[in-house]
Amino acid sequence: MAPSSHDTWFKNAVVYALDVEAFNDSNGDGVGDFPGLMEKLDYLDRLGVSALWLLPFYPTPNRDNGYDVKDYYGVDPRLGTLGDFVEFMDEADAHGIRVIADLVVNHTSDEHPWFRKARSDPESPYRDYYVWIDEPPPEDPERGTVFPGEVEDERVWTYDEEAEAYYYHRFYPFQPDLNLANPDVRSEIYRIMKFWLELGVAGFRIDAATLMIQPKPPSVEKLDDPHEVLRSLKRHAVSRRTDAVLLAEADDAPGELESYFGDGAEMDLLMNFVLNAHMIAALATERAAPLVEGLERLPPADVGQWMNFLRNYDELNIGRLPPDVRAEVFDRFAPEPNMRIYGRGIRRRLAPMLEGDERRIKLAFSLLFSMPGTPMLLYGDEIGMGEDLSLPGRTSVRTPMQWTDEENAGFSTAPAEELVLPVVSGGPFGYGTVNVATQRAEAESLLNWMERLIATRRESREIGEGTFSVIGAENPCAFAHRYDYNGNSVVCVHNLADETCSLEFDLELVQGDALYPLLGTAEHTRHDDGTCRVTLDGYGYIWLRLHRTGAGSSVTPPG
Ligand code: NOJ
Numbered sequence: 001m002a003p004s005s006h007d008t009w010f011k012n013a014v015v016y017a018l019d020v021e022a023f024n025d026s027n028g029d030g031v032g033d034f035p036g037l038m039e040k041l042d043y044l045d046r047l048g049v050s051a052l053w054l055l056p057f058y059p060t061p062n063r064d065n066g067y068d069v070k071d072y073y074g075v076d077p078r079l080g081t082l083g084d085f086v087e088f089m090d091e092a093d094a095h096g097i098r099v100i101a102d103l104v105v106n107h108t109s110d111e112h113p114w115f116r117k118a119r120s121d122p123e124s125p126y127r128d129y130y131v132w133i134d135e136p137p138p139e140d141p142e143r144g145t146v147f148p149g150e151v152e153d154e155r156v157w158t159y160d161e162e163a164e165a166y167y168y169h170r171f172y173p174f175q176p177d178l179n180l181a182n183p184d185v186r187s188e189i190y191r192i193m194k195f196w197l198e199l200g201v202a203g204f205r206i207d208a209a210t211l212m213i214q215p216k217p218p219s220v221e222k223l224d225d226p227h228e229v230l231r232s233l234k235r236h237a238v239s240r241r242t243d244a245v246l247l248a249e250a251d252d253a254p255g256e257l258e259s260y261f262g263d264g265a266e267m268d269l270l271m272n273f274v275l276n277a278h279m280i281a282a283l284a285t286e287r288a289a290p291l292v293e294g295l296e297r298l299p300p301a302d303v304g305q306w307m308n309f310l311r312n313y314d315e316l317n318i319g320r321l322p323p324d325v326r327a328e329v330f331d332r333f334a335p336e337p338n339m340r341i342y343g344r345g346i347r348r349r350l351a352p353m354l355e356g357d358e359r360r361i362k363l364a365f366s367l368l369f370s371m372p373g374t375p376m377l378l379y380g381d382e383i384g385m386g387e388d389l390s391l392p393g394r395t396s397v398r399t400p401m402q403w404t405d406e407e408n409a410g411f412s413t414a415p416a417e418e419l420v421l422p423v424v425s426g427g428p429f430g431y432g433t434v435n436v437a438t439q440r441a442e443a444e445s446l447l448n449w450m451e452r453l454i455a456t457r458r459e460s461r462e463i464g465e466g467t468f469s470v471i472g473a474e475n476p477c478a479f480a481h482r483y484d485y486n487g488n489s490v491v492c493v494h495n496l497a498d499e500t501c502s503l504e505f506d507l508e509l510v511q512g513d514a515l516y517p518l519l520g521t522a523e524h525t526r527h528d529d530g531t532c533r534v535t536l537d538g539y540g541y542i543w544l545r546l547h548r549t550g551a552g553s554s555v556t557p558p559g
Contacts, residue, residue: 012464016049018379025412034080048454068109098202106208131168203245264303272306288479306373315345351384359539370492386429402431472505489546495536
């Protein structure tokens with residue numbers, strides 16, 4: 001039986017990623033919390049997003065922004081109580097906003113009780129929850145630390161005095177890898193999922209999915225069928241909730257990506273790191289070619305779907321771009337060494353990379369939202385927030401949300417030095433200039449435009465579910481593509497460069513067919529032979545809906 005559109009809601013969703021601690025502080029302690037987030041549901045509702053991806057909110061020593069979990073069944077006390085979470089979920093539901101929780105089960109914190117027991121008692125059943133070895137094998141350069149240059153000791157085996165053995169970790173040494181070959185560990189994960197699904201979450205973002213299924217070093221029990229780990233997560237999720245969605249962080253080689261969809265039995269959504277890097281390259285070089293290449297490198301996503309994004313809260317990873325293109329992107333978007341990280345990434349937000357130029361920012365988001373898949377927005381990008389390069393590592397892009405031009409950007413009433421992270425102040429991206437309240441009042445602001453973009457994407461079902469094709473890229477700076485779905489079509493044209501450009505393509509238009517602009521402006525002229533010519537200003541874009549009402553058509557146009 002074909003899945004109902006209720007179960008494939010994610011195909012037309014717009015996802016908003018946020019970290020509760022940086023969003024809105026309700027009690028003045030300097031840390032964002034669930035009651036604070038709840039107060040902002042009206043804002044998120046008006047913005048039009050359909051789902052929130054919440055970064056980890058569990059109890060944690062917080063040495064990796066919450067990705068070091070010490071209790072999977074609670075809420076970090078800094079963010080509120082489990083009761084606050086339940087109330088928030090209830091309100092989110094009332095607003096029709098779904099919630100996706102981050103599921104971090106490739107590893108735990110070294111403060112998790114499982115690890116404490118594992119290290120202190122070799123006979124404990126928890127010992128085998130982790131990956132131990134007496135003598136570590138030589139380091140494999142292909143499987144080193146994920147954070148090169150940031151950790152003092154870059155080895156993936158760390159000696160534990162108490163256990164008198166080495167444990168394995170691909171991330172920081174305080175994040176021991178779980179042994180997923182152990183069925184008891186997998187049962188623990190199913191229980192954790194069940195718990196949060198019972199509390200109403202609509203699914204999970206599977207942290208480090210690639211590393212979860214990668215073979216562990218030689219002496220350790222191997223997974224016979226690595227993808228079965230992920231398939232079993234899906235089975236357990238849908239057994240509790242038929243519309244549960246699993247979104248994988250799978251920054252894997254393009255050739256490996258299709259396997260994560262598992263012919264419909266595994267991940268529903270994959271974070272599209274390939275297209276992320278290639279879209280950024282197209283924006284940096286102002287040429288369509290990297291975009292075309294990125295799209296060509298992607299395997300088909302017929303059963304599942306891509307989740308597309310321009311920025312997330314980690315580094316912008318351009319490591320998989322061809323070396324010459326990567327060098328060009330670094331030059332344009334991260335010219336200073338302090339803007340780069342791990343030898344492969346950029347630690348800046350989108351708006352400053354585009355020099356705060358609203359034409360370029362709007363072009364970038366129009367392109368993102370028109371790509372095949374589900375678009376994702378990082379909190380604060382809807383107003384064009386900037387980064388703070390004086391903060392270490394990836395925290396540069398994790399500063400608090402800028403609500404107003406009042407003290408602390410309206411994020412918190414705590415003294416500035418008590419904030420979870422300093423707000424960006426001063427300069428073109430400081431909260432005095434970039435904030436929600438000011439942009440609300442300006443009809444043409446980025447924020448108000450973003451609302452329109454989101455609404456337009458949500459009413460353009462063709463993009464989420466239709467057939468995608470590139471229809472014109474003969475001009476090196478422009479890119480045109482179309483979607484066809486149930487006899488209806490949407491055509492999108494983007495000019496990546498500053499100069500006016502013109503593009504012609506064949507839409508097989510017949511008399512009576514109509515083209516309606518959905519978003520953006522451009523001169524478009526149709527010809528008798530069924531072709532269409534679009535002329536765009538510098539960084540211009542246009543989305544057009546094609547109504548096939550002409551001769552021979554029996555289709556009822558949507559909306
Ligand atoms: C991937 C997350 O995106 C990143 O922020 C985190 O540090 C690692 N997983 C470890 O959990």
